[in-house]
Amino acid sequence: MFLGRVVGEVWATKKSADLDGRRLLVIQALDERREPGAAKVTPVVAVDPLGAGFGQHVVVAFGKAARVAAGGDGDLAFEAAVVGIVDDFDVPGAPAHWRSPVPDGEPKLRSGS
Amino acid sequence: MFLGRVVGEVWATKKSADLDGRRLLVIQALDERREPGAAKVTPVVAVDPLGAGFGQHVVVAFGKAARVAAGGDGDLAFEAAVVGIVDDFDVPGAPAHWRSPVPDGEPKLRSGS
Amino acid sequence: MFLGRVVGEVWATKKSADLDGRRLLVIQALDERREPGAAKVTPVVAVDPLGAGFGQHVVVAFGKAARVAAGGDGDLAFEAAVVGIVDDFDVPGAPAHWRSPVPDGEPKLRSGS
Amino acid sequence: MFLGRVVGEVWATKKSADLDGRRLLVIQALDERREPGAAKVTPVVAVDPLGAGFGQHVVVAFGKAARVAAGGDGDLAFEAAVVGIVDDFDVPGAPAHWRSPVPDGEPKLRSGS
Amino acid sequence: MFLGRVVGEVWATKKSADLDGRRLLVIQALDERREPGAAKVTPVVAVDPLGAGFGQHVVVAFGKAARVAAGGDGDLAFEAAVVGIVDDFDVPGAPAHWRSPVPDGEPKLRSGS
Numbered sequence: 001m002f003l004g005r006v007v008g009e010v011w012a013t014k015k016s017a018d019l020d021g022r023r024l025l026v027i028q029a030l031d032e033r034r035e036p037g038a039a040k041v042t043p044v045v046a047v048d049p050l051g052a053g054f055g056q057h058v059v060v061a062f063g064k065a066a067r068v069a070a071g072g073d074g075d076l077a078f079e080a081a082v083v084g085i086v087d088d089f090d091v092p093g094a095p096a097h098w099r100s101p102v103p104d105g106e107p108k109l110r111s112g113s
Numbered sequence: 114m115f116l117g118r119v120v121g122e123v124w125a126t127k128k129s130a131d132l133d134g135r136r137l138l139v140i141q142a143l144d145e146r147r148e149p150g151a152a153k154v155t156p157v158v159a160v161d162p163l164g165a166g167f168g169q170h171v172v173v174a175f176g177k178a179a180r181v182a183a184g185g186d187g188d189l190a191f192e193a194a195v196v197g198i199v200d201d202f203d204v205p206g207a208p209a210h211w212r213s214p215v216p217d218g219e220p221k222l223r224s225g226s
Numbered sequence: 227m228f229l230g231r232v233v234g235e236v237w238a239t240k241k242s243a244d245l246d247g248r249r250l251l252v253i254q255a256l257d258e259r260r261e262p263g264a265a266k267v268t269p270v271v272a273v274d275p276l277g278a279g280f281g282q283h284v285v286v287a288f289g290k291a292a293r294v295a296a297g298g299d300g301d302l303a304f305e306a307a308v309v310g311i312v313d314d315f316d317v318p319g320a321p322a323h324w325r326s327p328v329p330d331g332e333p334k335l336r337s338g339s
Numbered sequence: 340m341f342l343g344r345v346v347g348e349v350w351a352t353k354k355s356a357d358l359d360g361r362r363l364l365v366i367q368a369l370d371e372r373r374e375p376g377a378a379k380v381t382p383v384v385a386v387d388p389l390g391a392g393f394g395q396h397v398v399v400a401f402g403k404a405a406r407v408a409a410g411g412d413g414d415l416a417f418e419a420a421v422v423g424i425v426d427d428f429d430v431p432g433a434p435a436h437w438r439s440p441v442p443d444g445e446p447k448l449r450s451g452s
Numbered sequence: 453m454f455l456g457r458v459v460g461e462v463w464a465t466k467k468s469a470d471l472d473g474r475r476l477l478v479i480q481a482l483d484e485r486r487e488p489g490a491a492k493v494t495p496v497v498a499v500d501p502l503g504a505g506f507g508q509h510v511v512v513a514f515g516k517a518a519r520v521a522a523g524g525d526g527d528l529a530f531e532a533a534v535v536g537i538v539d540d541f542d543v544p545g546a547p548a549h550w551r552s553p554v555p556d557g558e559p560k561l562r563s564g565s
Contacts, residue, residue, distance in 0.1 A: 014164075016162075089252065123429075127390075132398075155370035190404050190407045192400050287529060294528060307529075309470075316461050346544070354502070358511075381483035
């Protein structure tokens with residue numbers, strides 16, 4: 001699992017049936033390599049059963065854990081899911097941008113989600 | 114899962130029987146480390162049950178999710194598959210090249226797929 | 227599995243039911259790329275069935291191994307867990323910061339855990 | 340799965356019984372970070388049920404897919420296998436060294452495999 | 453799987469019961485990014501059912517393969533294991549430090565294992 005921030009959303013009409021009706025969020029891991037205004041590592045696409053909004057911090061799980069969290073069944077066509085929306089974190093050595101919900105200069109999602 | 118772009122295709126005569134009749138796409142993750150005209154991270158080879166074309170944005174899943182998406186059976190000899198063809202995405206902080214379907218200077222696939 | 231150090235904790239009210247009552251630690255892998263006072267690689271969020279404290283060295287396992295270690299059941303919504311609290315390690319080529327429990331300049335966790 | 344090139348072979352007398360009689364190839368992923376004559380990313384060790392030779396391009400699968408491809412049974416002590424020997428690929432943006440079977444200055448394997 | 457070198461050992465009194473009585477080795481992947489005397493990528497912690505010693509080259513497997521190799525049962529709290537002790541390898545493009553069993557300037561393990 002990793003601690004990330006919701007940075008976007010993806011829409012697909014043509015997709016695996018298991019993805020029907022599920023939000024697909026784009027989530028950026030929080031690490032130290034990020035400079036303000038620019039995503040720096042490859043983001044993850046995750047289904048979101050919890051209703052996270054743009055800029056929120058989330059915990060993302062992979063693999064079977066994601067299917068358990070989002071579907072309750074091991075045989076689904078996704079392998080990443082939001083398993084927690086973070087209220088607060090305490091990481092003393094974290095850089096300042098971990099704390100800011102929406103870094104300066106980043107517009108909000110069009111959908112306002 | 115990750116958000117990527119179809120950058121090529123691979124053909125193999127000698128292969129695991131489970132790959133017979135399946136397209137093998139080469140997919141580049143969309144991240145910020147890419148400069149125009151040059152792939153910058155190791156691409157993924159994925160089976161494609163959805164018929165994605167060169168330059169299209171896709172969501173790719175790994176592991177059992179890929180087998181569920183592309184075969185419906187857990188015992189197949191691949192572990193990456195296209196699970197969605199992206200119509201649109203909303204990632205406010207994304208660099209400009211995420212949006213462009215085919216970056217300048219990149220020729221199309223020979224097969225025109 | 228990897229050798230890491232507990233650098234923080236995360237709290238989430240809205241989360242997968244399988245995470246109820248479990249501590250979610252933020253753990254930084256020990257590698258050579260870390261400079262004093264700054265986390266350098268993406269940290270992992272792991273459940274902790276062993277009661278590790280801030281600054282302690284731990285061994286973290288992924289996937290089913292994590293669910294076995296922390297729950298005893300394969301169908302849980304997490305995929306990383308502390309499987310050992312390190313008493314000592316012997317890695318002759320390790321940089322000095324591997325040994326220091328809390329690098330200079332890093333405050334302790336608010337919770338003092 | 341990834342697209343790689345066979346760059347070597349490994350021999351082990353003391354090994355898991357499941358590896359008896361299986362070739363263990365060293366395979367370098369094809370990415371853009373490679374300069375001529377120098378491997379640049381950590382190579383993968385994979386079993387090879389298909390008989391790939393030095394310098395050939397292959398598709399490598401991980402996890403259960405590898406066990407299905409190379410053994411037909413989910414309970415084997417390896418998690419990477421060659422699942423295809425590439426005849427041709429079409430990746431318009433690929434750097435020139437992707438195409439060259441054996442980069443200049445790299446000797447062939449002793450075994451000539 | 454990857455080709456690595458044993459660079460250390462870890463001891464934990466408080467640990468998952470499945471780790472009782474198992475050696476936990478610290479293993480550095482052999483890649484080109486290593487300079488003499490300094491580990492450069494995050495090492496892996498693996499159980500060792502084969503008795504590898506400091507400085508030896510080993511093949512390490514992840515996930516279920518590791519549990520099969522080291523325990524014979526799929527439900528164990530680890531996901532990395534030594535599956536082979538390398539007698540010899542033939543990787544023509546490998547840098548010189550791949551061959552040296554113990555790089556200059558690196559002391560041996562205290563335990564002499």
